Structure formats: structure tokens, C-alpha cells
Amino acid sequence: MLRRTFLQTASAAALARGANASDEGIRLGFDTFSIRDFHWKDIQYLDYAAGLKLDTVQLSSLDDYESLDPAHLSKVKEHAERVGIVIDAGIGCICDLSKSWEPKQGSPTAYLRKGLGVAKAVGAHAMRCNMGTRADRPNLDRCMEATVKSLQSVRSEALDLGIRVAVENHAGDMQAREVKALIEEAGKDFVGSCLDAGNPVWAVEDPLLTLETLGPYVVTTHIRDSAVFEHPRGAATQWVALGDGSVDLRRFVELYRKLCPNASMQLEIITGIPPEVVPYLDRDFWKVYPRTPAWEFARFVALAKSGHPYIGPMVIGGWGQQPPAIAAAMKEQQRTDLERSLEYAKKVLGVGVRWKS
Amino acid sequence: MEELSATNAPGEGIRLGFDTYSIRDFHWKDGQLLDYAASLKLDTIQFSGLEAYESLEPAHLAKVKDHAQRLGISIDAGIGCICPLSSGWNPQEGNPKDYLLKGLRVAKAVGAHSMRCYLGGFGDRPNLERCMEATIQALRSVRSEALDLGIRIAIENHSGDMQAREAKMLIEEAGKDFVGSCLDSGNPMWVVENPLVTLETLGPYVVTTHIRDSAVFEHPRGAAAQWVALGDGSVDFRGFLELYQKLCPKASMQLEIITGRPPTVLAYLEPDFWKVFPRAQAWEFARFLALAKSGHPYMGAMVIGGSGKQPPVIEAALKEQQRTDLERSLEYAKKSLGVGVRWKS
Numbered sequence: 001m002l003r004r005t006f007l008q009t010a011s012a013a014a015l016a017r018g019a020n021a022s023d024e025g026i027r028l029g030f031d032t033f034s035i036r037d038f039h040w041k042d043i044q045y046l047d048y049a050a051g052l053k054l055d056t057v058q059l060s061s062l063d064d065y066e067s068l069d070p071a072h073l074s075k076v077k078e079h080a081e082r083v084g085i086v087i088d089a090g091i092g093c094i095c096d097l098s099k100s101w102e103p104k105q106g107s108p109t110a111y112l113r114k115g116l117g118v119a120k121a122v123g124a125h126a127m128r129c130n131m132g133t134r135a136d137r138p139n140l141d142r143c144m145e146a147t148v149k150s151l152q153s154v155r156s157e158a159l160d161l162g163i164r165v166a167v168e169n170h171a172g173d174m175q176a177r178e179v180k181a182l183i184e185e186a187g188k189d190f191v192g193s194c195l196d197a198g199n200p201v202w203a204v205e206d207p208l209l210t211l212e213t214l215g216p217y218v219v220t221t222h223i224r225d226s227a228v229f230e231h232p233r234g235a236a237t238q239w240v241a242l243g244d245g246s247v248d249l250r251r252f253v254e255l256y257r258k259l260c261p262n263a264s265m266q267l268e269i270i271t272g273i274p275p276e277v278v279p280y281l282d283r284d285f286w287k288v289y290p291r292t293p294a295w296e297f298a299r300f301v302a303l304a305k306s307g308h309p310y311i312g313p314m315v316i317g318g319w320g321q322q323p324p325a326i327a328a329a330m331k332e333q334q335r336t337d338l339e340r341s342l343e344y345a346k347k348v349l350g351v352g353v354r355w356k357s
Numbered sequence: 358m359e360e361l362s363a364t365n366a367p368g369e370g371i372r373l374g375f376d377t378y379s380i381r382d383f384h385w386k387d388g389q390l391l392d393y394a395a396s397l398k399l400d401t402i403q404f405s406g407l408e409a410y411e412s413l414e415p416a417h418l419a420k421v422k423d424h425a426q427r428l429g430i431s432i433d434a435g436i437g438c439i440c441p442l443s444s445g446w447n448p449q450e451g452n453p454k455d456y457l458l459k460g461l462r463v464a465k466a467v468g469a470h471s472m473r474c475y476l477g478g479f480g481d482r483p484n485l486e487r488c489m490e491a492t493i494q495a496l497r498s499v500r501s502e503a504l505d506l507g508i509r510i511a512i513e514n515h516s517g518d519m520q521a522r523e524a525k526m527l528i529e530e531a532g533k534d535f536v537g538s539c540l541d542s543g544n545p546m547w548v549v550e551n552p553l554v555t556l557e558t559l560g561p562y563v564v565t566t567h568i569r570d571s572a573v574f575e576h577p578r579g580a581a582a583q584w585v586a587l588g589d590g591s592v593d594f595r596g597f598l599e600l601y602q603k604l605c606p607k608a609s610m611q612l613e614i615i616t617g618r619p620p621t622v623l624a625y626l627e628p629d630f631w632k633v634f635p636r637a638q639a640w641e642f643a644r645f646l647a648l649a650k651s652g653h654p655y656m657g658a659m660v661i662g663g664s665g666k667q668p669p670v671i672e673a674a675l676k677e678q679q680r681t682d683l684e685r686s687l688e689y690a691k692k693s694l695g696v697g698v699r700w701k702s
Binding site for chain 2 (some may be wrong): 231277309
């Protein structure tokens with residue numbers, strides 16, 4: 001091995017260690033969902049992340065791998081070490097009572113075990129997963145119980161493999177207080193939080209409150225900005241690139257440094273979706289939030305009062321199938337919005353380690 | 358979309374068409390544009406610039422006229438800026454009189470009875486009085502030709518150049534026997550004017566139109582406005598059409614749909630904003646305030662481009678959107694407002 005190669009590898013290996021010292025700074029990366037329409041696989045994502053001088057990437061789904069064969073996963077691990085990128089792993093819904101559960105996964109325990117095996121094979125120390133979506137809120141208590149049970153069923157494996165299972169506050173399924181209760185019930189020695197900074201606005205929650213509540217449990221993240229503003233029915237929200245929205249990201253990062261400096265900051269940028277009304281002035285809205293404290297809600301109201309709609313350029317399509325010309329534009333936007341968000345995280349918020357060296 | 362019966366349709370009997378600017382990125386010319394209008398069962402079209410013609414040769418224009426007659430589409434003609442003091446003036450046109458005469462001859466050749474043109478844009482407001490004087494002079498210089506050819510020159514309230522009261526004054530000063538209004542329902546946003554006020558003021562002078570909707574909403578600096586497809590915005594188009602029926606039922610309703618642009622902030626809470634509106638009336642502005650208070654941002658899908666040249670995929674998406682937004686706006690005009698004649702037969 002040439003001396004230069006050895007040094008590069010050694011430095012990469014140092015970066016790739018699971019935890020970074022807090023004085024090193026917050027590691028910066030992205031969740032692969034940010035650029036989903038490119039349909040890239042593991043090695044491409046790693047090379048792209050390295051090209052952007054990032055520290056980490058979250059392969060948030062098993063679909064992100066070219067193959068789940070141990071030989072291939074071993075190559076992914078080696079490649080990540082070579083290019084100096086730490087991998088956070090991920091799977092999807094682990095609650096068999098959720099509307100999002102995919103029966104083809106067999107059982108939640110089997111699915112979690114499969115994910116943990118993959119995570120270990122690629123050298124990850126965290127594995128993101130989720131309970132459901134806001135459609136599950138009418139049945140929230142039962143879903144939470146089922147999710148706790150699923151998590152507890154793999155406790156010993158997770159501890160043996162040295163992997164924290166990071167439950168995301170996903171698509172409006174839970175408010176931070178509820179996620180915290182779930183983590184503590186399941187066991188905080190092996191379960192933590194994949195803190196999503198965009199999803200709270202679907203659950204009438206200020207993302208700073210989410211961080212305050214879940215900070216001590218955060219293992220990995222999904223970070224994005226949201227434009228939040230008042231609307232005749234309450235408020236409306238739209239996910240936007242970092243720095244384009246209403247969230248006080250400087251304060252967010254300040255708090256992050258205090259509460260979870262070792263958690264990788266994975267940007268999950270989702271633009272191109274129209275604003276969504278959060279109709280908190282309609283009585284029916286509250287049926288699925290029977291225990292939300294008023295003081296928490298007031299924080300969201302303050303955020304909405306301080307914000308305004310995003311008024312910059314954006315290709316706004318939607319979640320479903322789009323006409324080809326719109327789909328092509330949205331794909332291009334995924335990359336440009338991720339890259340300008342990463343620039344904002346680096347240059348304005350000072351996040352990231354490798355790009356500074 | 359709420360559909361109406363013919364008996365309660367506020368747009369009953371009003372001819373429906375579109376301004377060719379709505380689908381500008383297709384770079385279609387006269388024949389294609391006429392065929393497209395006919396395929397949508399429209400009554401009329403506005404060729405709002407001379408570039409809409411394949412050629413300005415009399416023989417070609419005669420063919421355009423024949424083709425339009427064959428298809429049953431009436432043409433409203435158009436040219437651009439006619440004020441030599443405006444930043445929008447194109448010196449290649451020689452002088453305003455020549456440009457107006459050229460436009461009038463083309464209009465006559467294709468069988469039009471109106472010709473749209475404009476003074477300038479928002480950037481001309483600091484010099485508005487001089488621009489208005491120069492425009493009046495330009496118009497008067499072609500009075501006899503316009504009257505002889507039987508063509509009304511329709512001044513548009515364009516891109517924030519004039520409020521309705523100012524456009525009305527210009528028309529009256531130039532001569533309302535040959536000058537009228539090309540009423541644009543989207544541009545009043547840039548001059549903090551409620552489009553219903555624009556119609557109330559200019560209605561008796563309206564010859565042709567540019568109709569589109571706008572989402573208007575309050576903003577920390579005042580309000581913000583974004584042009585949207587018909588029915589997607591804050592303008593009360595049922596009320597607009599009821600007034601249109603009373604004031605200018607014979608004017609063709611030409612949709613000029615312009616989407617794909619971000620909202621614009623109208624910073625009326627800042628004193629500097631008012632420097633270019635020294636004579637704006639409070640009662641008129643209050644009507645705009647009420648509109649902004651009642652509205653909210655557009656919450657639907659839209660490809661919103663940035664300023665300047667866009668990446669090719671964004672350009673392609675914006676082009677596609679021009680056609681889809683025009684067509685769904687025409688559907689709204691037909692089915693929800695009852696506008697148009699031919700599609701009903």
C-alpha cells in the first residue's frame with residue numbers, strides 16, 4: 001500500500017468511527033430519499049456523498065442496496081470506509097397495525113432482524129425505521145403498543161450487534177412527546193430517535209420543540225426546513241430547502257450541539273409538494289390529538305404567526321405520478337435543492353466536518 | 358369545479374378566446390394558433406404581438422383572414438409598447454406612429470376590429486405623466502387612419518404601468534372614439550388595485566381583454582400576489598362576470614394565463630412603496646386590502662421557475678404547464694362561468 005493511500009484510508013477510517021467527538025463538529029450527510037428519483041444504489045450514493053465532501057449518508061431503505069448478499073454488503077462497507085463516509089442504515093414501517101405496513105415483510109421481528117443484519121454488514125451503528133403515518137393517529141395507542149412489542153422482540157440482537165434502532169417521528173404519526181414515551185417504553189438502551197425536522201409541522205408541532213423533547217434520544221436525523229404561515233383554517237406548511245423556510249435553524253443547531261452533537265445531521269430535503277393546510281381552527285382536527293398540551297400547541301401557533309409562504313421558484317407537482325416533463329423537472333430539483341441545502345448547512349450553519357479540512 | 362346551467366351562467370353570450378402569450382413557448386404561428394383555438398371550440402383569439410404571424414406580407418395575411426373566417430374564429434390584433442419614453446420601447450420600430458400604422462394595417466388585413474398595445478411597465482411610473490403625454494400624442498397621430506380602417510386601439514393596463522383611473526384618463530384624452538381599453542385582470546395586482554375596481558372604472562371602454570386570476574394574500578410587508586389559472590385565485594370571477602355583462606358584453610374575453618412565476622411582494626406597509634403612487638385613492642386601495650385579507654396563497658401544484666434562463670428540464674416543464682393551465686382555465690371559463698358561445702352549440 002502506498003503511504004498516501006494508507007494515510008487516506010487511515011483518515012477515512014477515523015472519520016468512519018461510529019461516534020464523533022463533539023468538538024469535531026456535527027457530521028453532515030443526507031438521507032437518500034432526498035434524491036429518490038435518480039434510483040441510485042449504495043456505491044453511487046457513497047461516491048456522490050464523498051464528492052460533496054460529506055461525512056455520512058443515511059441509506060434509509062433496503063431498496064438503496066444493489067443487493068443484500070453478504071458479499072455485496074461487505075463491499076459497500078469497505079467502499080464507505082475507503083471514501084470516508086459513515087453509513088446510517090434504515091428500513092421502513094415496523095408496525096403491523098399501521099396502514100403503511102407491508103405484509104410481504106413477514107413479521108415486524110423478521111423485518112427488524114433483516115434490517116439489523118444489513119446495518120451490521122455495512123458498518124452502521126444506527127438503523128432508522130418508522131411506526132406509520134398520520135392516518136394511524138385514530139388508532140395511535142394500539143399502534144404504539146404493537147411497535148413497542150416489535151422493538152422489544154429484537155432487543156438482544158440489537159444490543160449484541162451494537163446498533164441503535166432509531167424510530168422516526170414519521171409523516172405525522174406521532175408528536176415528539178409520544179415518540180419519547182415509545183422509546184422509553186421499548187428501552188432506551190437500544191432504541192433512540194431518528195429526529196425528523198419536517199414532519200412535526202404536520203402534527204402541529206414546532207420543530208424546535210421536537211428537538212427539545214427528543215434531543216437526548218437522537219441517534220440520526222432527517223433535517224429540512226418548512227415554510228409555516230397562517231391560513232383561514234389555521235395554518236399551512238410547505239417543506240422547502242434549508243434556509244428557505246420559517247424554522248429558526250441557527251437556534252436549532254445551537255440546541256442540537258448541546259443535546260445530540262454525536263448524531264449525524266442527515267438532510268432529507270423534500271420540495272415540490274404544495275402547501276398543506278393544518279386546519280387547527282376546525283374542531284374535528286383535534287379528534288386525533290386528545291392529549292396535546294396547549295403550551296406545546298402555542299409554540300406552533302407562534303411559528304405560524306411569524307412565518308410567511310415560500311415565494312421562491314419551485315417545481316410543485318405532488319406525490320403521485322406526474323406528466324413526463326414535470327417529473328423530469330422535479331427530479332432535477334431534488335438534486336439542486338439538496339445541494340443548495342447542504343451548502344446552507346455548511347456555510348451558514350457551520351455543520352459538517354470533512355468539508356472544512 | 359362547480360358547473361352552471363345556461364340560465365344562471367354569468368358569462369352567457371360573451372365570446373371566449375385566448376391571448377397567444379399564454380402559450381408563448383410553443384412558438385406557434387397564426388395558422389397553428391387558429392387551428393388550436395378552433396379545436397378548443399373557442400370564438401376568438403388575440404394575436405397580441407406581430408411575431409404571432411408567419412409573415413406580414415399582404416398575401417399571407419389575407420390567407421390568415423380567410424383561414425380564421427373558415428374556422429369561425431374572430432381575431433383581435435395587437436402590437437407592443439407605443440411610448441418612445443418607456444423602457445419597453447423598441448427603437449427598431451422607428452417611431453410610435455409608424456409602429457401603430459404597421460399594426461393597424463396588419464389588423465385590417467386579418468379582419469380584426471381591435472388592436473391591443475400598451476404604454477410601458479412598472480419601471481415607468483416615476484416618469485408616468487410624461488409617458489402618458491407621449492402615448493396620447495402617439496395615439497392621436499393615427500386617429501384618422503384608425504377611424505378609416507374601423508379599428509379601435511385598445512390600451513392595456515400593462516405590467517403595473519397604470520392604475521385603471523390613469524388608463525381611463527389616457528383613453529379620454531387621446532379620444533374615446535378610436536381608443537379603448539384592453540382590460541387586463543392580472544396586472545392590477547402590481548398597482549395594488551382590485552381587478553373589480555379596474556373593471557368598474559374601465560368597463561365602458563373595454564374593447565378586448567387579458568383575463569387571468571391571481572392569488573392575493575397578506576404578507577408581513579403588505580401583501581403578495583401570484584398569477585394563477587382561472588378559478589385557482591382570490592378574484593371573485595362570478596362578480597366580475599356579472600359586471601362584465603353589464604359594462605362590456607361585446608368585448609371578447611381573451612384568457613391570458615401566466616403561471617410559473619413566484620408570488621410578488623407588494624410592500625405597501627413601507628413608505629417608499631407609495632412614491633410612485635402619489636395620487637392613488639384610499640378608497641380604491643381599501644378594496645385591494647379587502648381582497649388581500651380575504652385571500653390566501655395558492656396551495657396547488659405549479660412549476661415555478663426562477664428569474665433568467667432556466668435549466669432545460671425546467672423550461673420543458675414550464676412549457677407543458679402553459680398549455681395545461683390555459684386549457685383548464687378555458688374549461689373553468691366555460692363550465693363554471695358559462696363564458697363562450699361556440700362550445701355550447
